[in-house]
Amino acid sequence: MNPAARAHRPPQFDTARLIDDRRIRIVVCCGAGGVGKTTTAAALALRAAERGREAVVLTIDPARRLAQSMGLSELDNIPRAVAGVDTSGGGKLDAMMLDMKRTFDEVVEDHTTPERAKQILANPFYQALSSSFAGTQEYMAMEKLGQLRARSDWDLIVVDTPPSRSALDFLDAPERLGSFLDGRLIRLLGGTARAGGRTYLKLLHAGFSVVTSALTKILGGELLRDVSTFVNALDTMFGGFRERADQTYALLKRPETAFIVVAAPEPDALREASYFVDRLSRDAMPLAGLVLNRVHPSQPGGIGAEQAVAGAERLEAGGSDELTAALLRLHAERLRLAARDERVGERFTSAHPEVPVTHVPALVGDVHDLTGLRRIGDLLS
Amino acid sequence: MGDWEGVRLHVVTGKGGTGKTTVAGALAMALAAGGRRVLVAEVEERQGLAQLFDVPPLGYDEHRVSSAPGGGEVYALAIQAREAMHEYLDMFYRLGRAGRALDKLGFVDFATTIAPGLRDVLLTGKAYEATRRRTGDRFVYDAIVLDAPPTGRVLRFLDVTTSVSSLARVGPINRQATSITELIHSPRTAVHLVTLLEDMPVQETADVVADLRAAHIPVGAVVVNQVRPAHLKPRELAAARRGRLDSDTIADGLRSAGLPASDDVVGLLTREAADHAERVALERKQRSVVDDLGRPVYELRRQPDGIDPTALYELAETLTEQGAV
Numbered sequence: 001m002n003p004a005a006r007a008h009r010p011p012q013f014d015t016a017r018l019i020d021d022r023r024i025r026i027v028v029c030c031g032a033g034g035v036g037k038t039t040t041a042a043a044l045a046l047r048a049a050e051r052g053r054e055a056v057v058l059t060i061d062p063a064r065r066l067a068q069s070m071g072l073s074e075l076d077n078i079p080r081a082v083a084g085v086d087t088s089g090g091g092k093l094d095a096m097m098l099d100m101k102r103t104f105d106e107v108v109e110d111h112t113t114p115e116r117a118k119q120i121l122a123n124p125f126y127q128a129l130s131s132s133f134a135g136t137q138e139y140m141a142m143e144k145l146g147q148l149r150a151r152s153d154w155d156l157i158v159v160d161t162p163p164s165r166s167a168l169d170f171l172d173a174p175e176r177l178g179s180f181l182d183g184r185l186i187r188l189l190g191g192t193a194r195a196g197g198r199t200y201l202k203l204l205h206a207g208f209s210v211v212t213s214a215l216t217k218i219l220g221g222e223l224l225r226d227v228s229t230f231v232n233a234l235d236t237m238f239g240g241f242r243e244r245a246d247q248t249y250a251l252l253k254r255p256e257t258a259f260i261v262v263a264a265p266e267p268d269a270l271r272e273a274s275y276f277v278d279r280l281s282r283d284a285m286p287l288a289g290l291v292l293n294r295v296h297p298s299q300p301g302g303i304g305a306e307q308a309v310a311g312a313e314r315l316e317a318g319g320s321d322e323l324t325a326a327l328l329r330l331h332a333e334r335l336r337l338a339a340r341d342e343r344v345g346e347r348f349t350s351a352h353p354e355v356p357v358t359h360v361p362a363l364v365g366d367v368h369d370l371t372g373l374r375r376i377g378d379l380l381s
Numbered sequence: 382m383g384d385w386e387g388v389r390l391h392v393v394t395g396k397g398g399t400g401k402t403t404v405a406g407a408l409a410m411a412l413a414a415g416g417r418r419v420l421v422a423e424v425e426e427r428q429g430l431a432q433l434f435d436v437p438p439l440g441y442d443e444h445r446v447s448s449a450p451g452g453g454e455v456y457a458l459a460i461q462a463r464e465a466m467h468e469y470l471d472m473f474y475r476l477g478r479a480g481r482a483l484d485k486l487g488f489v490d491f492a493t494t495i496a497p498g499l500r501d502v503l504l505t506g507k508a509y510e511a512t513r514r515r516t517g518d519r520f521v522y523d524a525i526v527l528d529a530p531p532t533g534r535v536l537r538f539l540d541v542t543t544s545v546s547s548l549a550r551v552g553p554i555n556r557q558a559t560s561i562t563e564l565i566h567s568p569r570t571a572v573h574l575v576t577l578l579e580d581m582p583v584q585e586t587a588d589v590v591a592d593l594r595a596a597h598i599p600v601g602a603v604v605v606n607q608v609r610p611a612h613l614k615p616r617e618l619a620a621a622r623r624g625r626l627d628s629d630t631i632a633d634g635l636r637s638a639g640l641p642a643s644d645d646v647v648g649l650l651t652r653e654a655a656d657h658a659e660r661v662a663l664e665r666k667q668r669s670v671v672d673d674l675g676r677p678v679y680e681l682r683r684q685p686d687g688i689d690p691t692a693l694y695e696l697a698e699t700l701t702e703q704g705a706v
């Protein structure tokens with residue numbers, strides 16, 4: 001590596017220090033889909049537990065085999081102890097998998113009378129909203145995080161985030177859904193519009209008949225009736241949604257929280273990571289560092305890529321030493337992949353020189369048990 | 382004759398990040414080869430196609446984005462629910478300007494939020510319209526390729542009947558939904574799956590194939606993407622895995638190639654070979670799961686320097702060579 005490149009070396013992200021720091025109570029793993037958020041979250045929580053912390057990991061969509069190995073095969077929305085964790089240091093590890101519908105149901109049940117709750121839970125519009133709406137998963141992940149934090153069973157909560165296409169969704173979706181539920185159009189449907197600025201109201205009334213007639217034509221009376229009953233039944237909770245989302249959002253700004261951005265060494269994933277880092281700094285949210293996951297390792301001290309290709313060509317031309325020629329090709333390919341990863345990573349670092357980075361090599365197989373998680377945990381620190 | 386003669390709508394799905402957009406673009410190019418005209422459309426408002434073809438952001442009008450081998454043309458379109466809704470309001474309710482005014486109130490967002498199925502019908506409806514569009518007695522497009530939502534959401538996306546079941550029972554949306562459903566369940570449609578040879582994407586592929594079959598939606602090909610070349614022969618792979626490659630042979634080879642043949646170098650090459658062999662073995666296992674699905678399989682190599690228009694051209698040719706067209 002030339003000296004200029006070395007000048008761009010980012011600070012090393014020390015995850016071991018992070019999870020050993022008892023002031024840190026919440027670690028949030030964010031990033032684009034498929035980069036290794038769930039894996040990183042589980043590996044860090046396991047490591048923290050085996051180093052004496054009472055940890056819980058909230059996973060969202062673990063790979064099937066990983067879920068099984070952590071005893072997460074039943075989705076019951078309750079954290080349960082993970083078997084096989086070394087608790088000799090006085091720590092423990094609980095794990096759960098988010099059930100967004102159940103979490104939503106619980107929010108409803110906690111905030112209204114039993115009869116009302118029953119009514120809401122039976123409403124077809126509510127059922128669609130709680131099981132398949134864009135943003136519900138993010139909202140409920142935040143909600144669950146708030147719930148876990150309110151209990152005193154753990155001193156460290158590690159949160160995985162939903163597999164959204166954009167890491168920003170985790171921060172934005174709850175607010176979006178909250179505004180929707182508290183929004184004027186939906187209240188209008190429920191007949192519960194409150195004054196919200198004069199001109200706006202005028203516009204609303206003028207447009208209202210057009211809106212409802214267009215809505216009725218397209219969506220049909222039945223859906224609108226469902227929405228309207230839902231809104232009325234929910235009236236006592238209005239404001240509550242946004243407020244709750246706001247509370248958890250505030251929690252994320254406290255110094256006890258640490259965000260970890262996970263990315264693969266791919267331009268798309270790092271672009272996402274970049275947006276996310278900017279956003280965290282704009283919102284004064286505490287970023288701990290970047291995990292660059294599934295990096296192709298480059299072994300120092302061997303033969304260079306071009307040298308290897310030239311050597312392979314020489315052997316192939318001579319028609320001898322096929323094995324060595326193949327190994328040289330393989331070696332060159334690995335170096336090229338590693339060099340590409342490094343280039344992509346450097347682009348991130350030159351835009352965000354202050355962000356600490358740690359690299360996790362791509363393991364040969366996937367990570368599907370505690371042994372694999374321990375390995376990732378080692379590589380992370 | 383390719384594998385998809387008679388197919389007018391190609392739906393491309395797969396786990397997130399496996400290469401749906403890339404494969405959709407390459408497939409469009411392959412289908413356009415030899416003087417045809419193909420439309421590739423995206424539905425997630427991400428400008429993935431603009432990036433892929435290296436053109437300015439796409440709007441709701443169809444733009445020519447590439448030529449194809451042997452003089453064909455690829456057009457691209459970013460379908461937007463809002464625009465599709467206006468088009469629709471105009472067409473059926475003659476709402477014209479009033480329709481646009483509704484936007485000020487967030488009407489389209491609101492309607493598609495309380496009825497997410499509406500969004501899907503609007504999006505698939507636009508693709509459906511493009512498959513039928515004609516000038517004179519000729520179709521405008523020889524085929525449509527849809528860069529669809531990922532495996533986790535694709536069934537809901539294609540299940541237009543359920544999407545509209547909560548909407549108005551009568552009216553143009555319902556009528557159109559019936560025609561869309563008919564197309565999607567007919568041999569004029571094929572849903573292709575993009576996967577990597579890794580556990581999670583293959584698992585998702587197998588799951589979605591089962592779901593598509595249960596829903597009687599025609600399953601197309603499985604495209605195994607980002608395949609890395611196998612450098613060693615089967616016997617060498619077996620030896621490499623067990624760490625039994627012969628060091629002396631390797632060292633001799635290095636010397637013949639004029640390269641340093643220290644123990645360190647030999648050790649490094651041997652370790653890399655072991656990793657490689659391990660990976661190949663895991664990939665073979667995944668590949669046999671893919672083969673068991675009983676669909677045509679195409680393999681696209683990992684392009685070492687990423688995807689640019691030249692690489693895309695190559696991927697298109699590979700698809701053609703393997704029988705896609």
Ligand SMILES: Nc1ncnc2c1ncn2[C@@H]1O[C@H](COP(=O)(O)OP(=O)(O)OP(=O)(O)O)[C@@H](O)[C@H]1O
Nearest residue numbers: 397398399400401402403607681682683684687688
């Ligand atoms: N055969 C290939 N060789 C090299 N790189 C590839 C190949 N196929 C795809 N890629 C790269 O992988 C990344 C993901 O591809 P693409 O955007 O097509 O996936 P996708 O499935 O559409 O993703 P998303 O789920 O985010 O829509 C891109 O950077 C793309 O250039």
Ligand SMILES: Nc1ncnc2c1ncn2[C@@H]1O[C@H](COP(=O)(O)OP(=O)(O)O)[C@@H](O)[C@H]1O
Nearest residue numbers: 033034035036037038039294361362363366367
């Ligand atoms: N460093 C790594 N080496 C090898 N495989 C990995 C690594 N990190 C993650 N994986 C695998 O990649 C897949 C996706 O990881 P996952 O953590 O589920 O991603 P996300 O939660 O970001 O969608 C899983 O199969 C996981 O085992």
Ligand SMILES: [Mg+2]
Nearest residue numbers: 037038061163
């Ligand atoms: Mg995940």
Ligand SMILES: [Mg+2]
Nearest residue numbers: 401402403429
């Ligand atoms: Mg895409």
